[in-house]
Amino acid sequence: MGTSFYRDTWADIDLDAVAWNVSEMKKRIPEETALLAVVKANAYGHGALQVARTALAHGAEWLAVAIFDEALALRKQGIEVPILVLSPIPPEDAGLAARYHISLTAFQKAWIQAAGRSYQGREPIALHLACDTGMGRIGIRSKEEAEDFINAVKKDPRFIIEGLFTHFATADQDDEAYFNEQYQRFETMIDWVHDLGVHPSVIHCGNSAATLKYPAEKRHLFNMVRYGVAMYGMAPSPEMAAKLPFPLKRVLSLHSRLANVKRVSAGASIGYGAAYHAEQDEWIGTVPIGYADGWLRALSGSDVLIGGERCRIVGRICMDQFMCRLPSELPLGTEVTLIGRDGDDAITADDLAAKLNTINYEVTCMIHPRVPRVFWKDGRKTGYVNPVLDGQKE
Numbered sequence: 001m002g003t004s005f006y007r008d009t010w011a012d013i014d015l016d017a018v019a020w021n022v023s024e025m026k027k028r029i030p031e032e033t034a035l036l037a038v039v040k041a042n043a044y045g046h047g048a049l050q051v052a053r054t055a056l057a058h059g060a061e062w063l064a065v066a067i068f069d070e071a072l073a074l075r076k077q078g079i080e081v082p083i084l085v086l087s088p089i090p091p092e093d094a095g096l097a098a099r100y101h102i103s104l105t106a107f108q109k110a111w112i113q114a115a116g117r118s119y120q121g122r123e124p125i126a127l128h129l130a131c132d133t134g135m136g137r138i139g140i141r142s143k144e145e146a147e148d149f150i151n152a153v154k155k156d157p158r159f160i161i162e163g164l165f166t167h168f169a170t171a172d173q174d175d176e177a178y179f180n181e182q183y184q185r186f187e188t189m190i191d192w193v194h195d196l197g198v199h200p201s202v203i204h205c206g207n208s209a210a211t212l213k214y215p216a217e218k219r220h221l222f223n224m225v226r227y228g229v230a231m232y233g234m235a236p237s238p239e240m241a242a243k244l245p246f247p248l249k250r251v252l253s254l255h256s257r258l259a260n261v262k263r264v265s266a267g268a269s270i271g272y273g274a275a276y277h278a279e280q281d282e283w284i285g286t287v288p289i290g291y292a293d294g295w296l297r298a299l300s301g302s303d304v305l306i307g308g309e310r311c312r313i314v315g316r317i318c319m320d321q322f323m324c325r326l327p328s329e330l331p332l333g334t335e336v337t338l339i340g341r342d343g344d345d346a347i348t349a350d351d352l353a354a355k356l357n358t359i360n361y362e363v364t365c366m367i368h369p370r371v372p373r374v375f376w377k378d379g380r381k382t383g384y385v386n387p388v389l390d391g392q393k394e
């Protein structure tokens with residue numbers, strides 16, 4: 001493969017690691033439990049189409065996204081398997097969902113009525129009824145709401161309740177009390193729905209955390225799991241990291257190259273606000289990635305890896321570049337690893353999450369689309385995505 005983008009900063013996406021994380025999970029869940037790969041937010045920043053294809057080739061049967069546009073994009077790129085949109089969509093778009101065979105999340109009577117009024121077609125609209133068992137986000141909360149919703153659905157035969165689901169708020173925590181409460185509430189809600197004569201074909205509640213914790217327990221998984229963060233090789237929480245049923249393989253690494261190398265004298269100032277002054281005569285490197293790429297200013301003062309050694313980021317991170325202290329004079333173009341392994345050392349999304357007081361999910365999601373994604377399969381580069389120059393490369 002020749003040059004595929006015109007900047008010295010990129011994210012490597014190891015699709016072999018996705019394949020491993022999916023197939024090892026699939027092996028451990030009951031055969032009748034489908035694996036739905038959660039590829040929302042551009043597959044947590046990894047590349048939705050490439051991750052989706054890989055997951056589907058290794059045991060996933062469904063895909064889920066958060067917003068309708070993400071589902072349409074996958075359909076338009078040739079993905080034919082069932083896709084579920086996990087958040088409510090505007091009711092006037094329901095007809096488009098029917099046309100593209102995209103399953104929708106719904107739970108409000110008013111939504112059914114509005115969608116029914118605006119949709120003039122005859123193709124069925126497949127719905128997954130969301131149950132709020134304690135996440136406090138979306139879903140029915142009472143028997144009355146279940147009845148209102150189901151009665152509205154029954155009045156319009158174009159709507160089909162294909163699925164029933166809930167989402168856990170604390171499945172990744174050691175204390176299981178709230179998880180169990182939510183689970184019991186879900187069982188009660190399933191009974192309400194069955195008592196109203198509705199028997200959805202797919203019932204699902206397990207995210208990565210619940211699936212990793214209870215892989216073989218049908219009671220906890222029903223007949224589908226929604227597998228997200230673990231597919232990307234990251235533990236759902238630091239407390240789960242040491243208790244995984246199989247080792248997860250990290251999928252994303254982030255790299256750049258030295259764009260400038262210079263010797264500065266003790267006291268020389270570096271970066272906006274002249275916030276750093278060289279402590280002694282120092283070698284300083286400039287790295288072409290900044291906060292516009294998702295390499296946030298809050299990471300000023302943290303480390304990157306060069307030649308297997310930790311190098312401190314000095315001065316404030318700029319929009320498109322930052323500076324770091326080098327151990328010696330290094331050639332222009334020397335590789336810099338921001339996330340990933342270099343020699344015996346590694347910087348993980350979890351390390352950065354701890355620094356930023358956030359979670360690993362946010363770290364990979366925040367890597368901006370203008371950072372090209374380079375895809376690796378069978379140990380070889382197989383393609384890239386460069387949304388900035390998409391379709392216009394010479």
Ligand SMILES: Cc1ncc(COP(=O)(O)O)c(C=O)c1O
Pocket residue numbers: 038086167207208209226227228229230236
């Ligand atoms: C409704 C829903 N299901 C499943 C997932 C996947 O969760 P995880 O990435 O923890 O596996 C998410 C992610 O936020 C979600 O919102």
